[in-house]
Amino acid sequence: xxxxxxxxxxRIRVEEKPMPRIExxxxxxxxxxxAAICGxxxxxxxxxxxxxxxxxxxxxxxxxxxxxxxxxxxxxxVGDRVMVPFNVYCGSCYFCARGLYSNCHNxxxxxxxxxxxxxxxxxxxxxxxxxxEFVRVPFADVGPAVxxxxxxxxxxxxxxxxxxTGYFGAQLGDIREGDTVVVLGAGPVGLYAARSAWLMGAxxxxxxxxxxxxxxxxxxxxxxxxxxxxxxxxxxxxxxKETDYLGADVVIDxxxxxxxxxxxxxxxxxxxxxxxxxxxxxxxxIDSVRKGGTVSVMGAYGxxxxxxxxxxxxxxxxxxxMNQCPVKRQWPRLFEHIRxxxxxxxxxxxxxxxxxxxxxxxxxxxxKLDGCIKTLVVPEGA
Amino acid sequence: MSHxxxxxxxxxPRETSDQLRARIPGWGADLDPADRPAVPRERxxxxxxxxxxxxxxxxxxxxxxxxxxxxxxxxxxxxTSCPTKGVSGVVRRYAYRRFSEGRAAHWLLLMAxxxxxxxxxxxxxxxxxxxxxxxxxxxxxxxxxxxxVASRRGRSDWRHQVLDPAxxxxxxxxxxxxxxxxxxAVLRRLRGR
Numbered sequence: 027x028x029x030x031x032x033x034x035x036x037r038i039r040v041e042e043k044p045m046p047r048i049e050x051x052x053x054x055x056x057x058x059x060x061a062a063i064c065g066x067x068x069x070x071x072x073x074x075x076x077x078x079x080x081x082x083x084x085x086x087x088x089x090x091x092x093x094x095x096x097x098x099x100x101x102x103x104v105g106d107r108v109m110v111p112f113n114v115y116c117g118s119c120y121f122c123a124r125g126l127y128s129n130c131h132n133x134x135x136x137x138x139x140x141x142x143x144x145x146x147x148x149x150x151x152x153x154x155x156x157x158x159e160f161v162r163v164p165f166a167d168v169g170p171a172v173x174x175x176x177x178x179x180x181x182x183x184x185x186x187x188x189x190x191t192g193y194f195g196a197q198l199g200d201i202r203e204g205d206t207v208v209v210l211g212a213g214p215v216g217l218y219a220a221r222s223a224w225l226m227g228a229x230x231x232x233x234x235x236x237x238x239x240x241x242x243x244x245x246x247x248x249x250x251x252x253x254x255x256x257x258x259x260x261x262x263x264x265x266x267k268e269t270d271y272l273g274a275d276v277v278i279d280x281x282x283x284x285x286x287x288x289x290x291x292x293x294x295x296x297x298x299x300x301x302x303x304x305x306x307x308x309x310x311x312i313d314s315v316r317k318g319g320t321v322s323v324m325g326a327y328g329x330x331x332x333x334x335x336x337x338x339x340x341x342x343x344x345x346x347x348m349n350q351c352p353v354k355r356q357w358p359r360l361f362e363h364i365r366x367x368x369x370x371x372x373x374x375x376x377x378x379x380x381x382x383x384x385x386x387x388x389x390x391x392x393x394k395l396d397g398c399i400k401t402l403v404v405p406e407g408a
Numbered sequence: 409m410s411h412x413x414x415x416x417x418x419x420x421p422r423e424t425s426d427q428l429r430a431r432i433p434g435w436g437a438d439l440d441p442a443d444r445p446a447v448p449r450e451r452x453x454x455x456x457x458x459x460x461x462x463x464x465x466x467x468x469x470x471x472x473x474x475x476x477x478x479x480x481x482x483x484x485x486x487x488t489s490c491p492t493k494g495v496s497g498v499v500r501r502y503a504y505r506r507f508s509e510g511r512a513a514h515w516l517l518l519m520a521x522x523x524x525x526x527x528x529x530x531x532x533x534x535x536x537x538x539x540x541x542x543x544x545x546x547x548x549x550x551x552x553x554x555x556x557v558a559s560r561r562g563r564s565d566w567r568h569q570v571l572d573p574a575x576x577x578x579x580x581x582x583x584x585x586x587x588x589x590x591x592x593a594v595l596r597r598l599r600g601r
Contacts, residue, residue, distance in 0.1 A: 033526075033529065033540060033545050034526035034529070034530070035526070035575070035576055036546055036572065036576050037540070037542060037545035037546055038545060038547075039541070039544065039545045041538060049467055049468070049469075049488060050464075050465065050467045050485055051465050052464070052465070073522065076515045076518035076519050076522065077500065077518045077521070077522065078522055079489070079490035079496075079522070079525055080490070080525045080526060080528075080529040081489070081490045081529070082489050082490050083489065098465070100460075101458060114485075115457075116459060116464050116484070116485065117457030117458055117459030118454065118457070118459040118461055118462060118463065118464065122457055122459070123452060123453070123454040123457075124450040124451060124452050124453075125449075125450060125451045125453065125456065126449075126450065127457070131483070132464060132483050132484050132485060133483055133484075133485050133486070134483060134486070135473055135474070135475035135476065135479055135482045135483045135486045136474065136475065136476055136504070137476050137478075137509055138476055138478040138479055138509060139509050142485075142487070148474075148487070148489075148490075148500075149518070151486060151487045152486060152487030152488065152489050152490070153487035153489060154487070154489040164485045165459070165464070165485070167458050167459070167460070168457050168458045168459050194446050197438075197444045197445075197446040197447060198446070200441075203425060203436070203439060204418075204421045204425070206419075206421075222438075224428070224432045224434065224435045224436075225434050225435070225436070225437045225438045226436075226438045226439060226444070227425070227435070227436045227438075227439040229421035229422070229423070229425075229428070230421065230422065236562075236563050236564060236565070237562075237563055238561075238562045238563075249431070249432050254562075256562065256563060256564045269419070270412035270413060270419045271412065271413045272412055272413045272419065286564060286565045286568060287564075289568070292568055293571070297568075297571050297572075297575050298575075299519060328515075329509065329515055330512065330515045330516070330519075331512065349449075352446070354457075355445045355446060356445050356446065358445065359438070359443065359444075359445045363434060363437065366434065366437075367433060367434075368433050368434025368437060369434070385544060385545055385546065385547035386547040386549050386550035387547070387550070388547050389546060389547030389548060389550045389551070390547070390550040390554050393550075393551075393554070393556075393559070393560075393569060394559060394560075394563070394565075395550055395551070395554030395555060395556060395559040396550075396553070396554035396555050396559055397559070398554075
């Protein structure tokens with residue numbers, strides 16, 4: 027089969043790999059029909075995630091058709107059109123029993139600090155991902171779901187991570203009616219978080235980024251006010267002024283490890299990999315939220331230490347809430363929102379590319395060329 | 409004169425809830441936390457996931473699979489992409505066997521092994537039918553079609569992207585320089601004999 031493979035920092039290619047096989051009775055093999063490149067894939071692409079091996083296939087946002095099932099699979103059959111959450115999870119461990127599917131303890135021998143994620147290095151379990159023609163999906167009775175007939179493929183693939191994560195991030199903010207919500211980052215997850223903040227009753231939503239077309243999308247898709255930090259000498263002061271010098275009630279970090287805005291953090295955290303990412307957005311969140319406010323983090327960071335302004339968080343009495351999103355928990359409510367017309371996930375898709383061109387797709391997304399916000403990947407014959 | 413951060417009242421929102429509801433599709437649909445699927449964070453409901461097992465069947469071939477020493481066992485299910493091999497594999501196995509996730513050495517060794525892996529695979533690719541092609545693998549062709557100048561206008565990060573070639577090529581250039589200097593030193597010593 028054809029699959030994207032990692033060759034080293036900033037280098038990937040498509041090559042022939044052996045077909046995945048059933049390795050556990052509850053496995054399924056999915057023929058991928060549509061995948062996406064996620065902002066967090068760029069952390070792997072840039073060589074920031076420990077134990078990212080040459081030959082690994084990325085991709086944790088994908089949908090497809092069931093090609094084969096293991097002997098104990100009951101909930102899926104060959105030919106089903108399915109969406110697969112980015113979490114690999116067993117459904118039965120201490121954490122899964124409490125709905126913390128992203129923290130499953132039974133799927134990642136390489137680390138206890140993170141659950142299992144498709145195509146996201148051996149630190150997340152060593153599972154090949156869905157930027158390929160076929161992919162192995164463990165616990166097929168637990169994770170995947172049959173896509174409703176009324177749902178379009180492009181909306182379904184965005185539910186496997188980006189939309190669910192953005193919606194989850196807004197929930198972590200514990201937003202109350204009339205709250206001022208700041209979202210740092212106008213990538214796909216930030217756009218969805220900003221849009222979701224309104225569902226929870228926000229009174230104002232302000233999105234901070236520096237890429238003009240992303241800020242424009244924040245205004246048109248997410249109905250948000252916008253601030254370009256490139257045009258703002260001090261984004262924290264600007265946010266304080268916007269909030270009557272009180273600070274926002276909730277700040278959401280939808281940037282994660284590759285934040286720009288502070289050269290020292292960028293060089294040490296992102297370029298030289300001396301930190302688990304550049305925590306500039308997280309520090310801005312801590313400083314711009316009001317005392318007693320809530321910082322929600324679902325931008326992804328690596329497992330190495332980062333230079334976070336923890337003292338400010340302590341002294342301001344902040345609530346810091348974060349996790350990888352337990353995707354499937356979000357689906358029933360998100361399905362309702364899509365059916366009601368409150369959300370149209372595919373409105374942010376800017377590019378659709380064949381799998382064979384994925385190296386160009388990664389560079390375009392990484393360098394933010396051609397107005398790229400969200401890229402979908404279509405395997406040959408899908 | 410009262411000033412918001414110094415008095416008890418919260419600033420008045422610019423728009424009322426009714427105005428927002430009229431302007432933004434779905435505004436307030438999840439106003440009640442009970443409608444939010446992630447609230448409360450933990451909900452004990454073992455039957456909700458669809459799992460029919462208390463402990464899953466164990467995947468075969470777990471023997472020898474590297475694992476964090478913070479795990480008691482190799483987990484019942486695990487990924488099988490890219491098993492450890494070569495010098496990078498030795499370093500990775502040492503990192504897993506010797507250091508917990510709480511130790512910086514664990515992660516720094518894994519990062520170092522990643523770089524060794526790239527060198528090993530590059531050397532291996534020279535002998536293969538499908539050698540590395542950095543020009544294609546870097547996807548730089550999208551610079552030709554992706555409006556590289558206009559796309560970077562109005563952004564500060566284009567200056568930082570200038571660092572990327574140095575970050576990617578720098579270690580290779582340093583390695584090549586080191587190899588050249590080493591070779592020259594050996595040759596000089598041999599000639600001097």
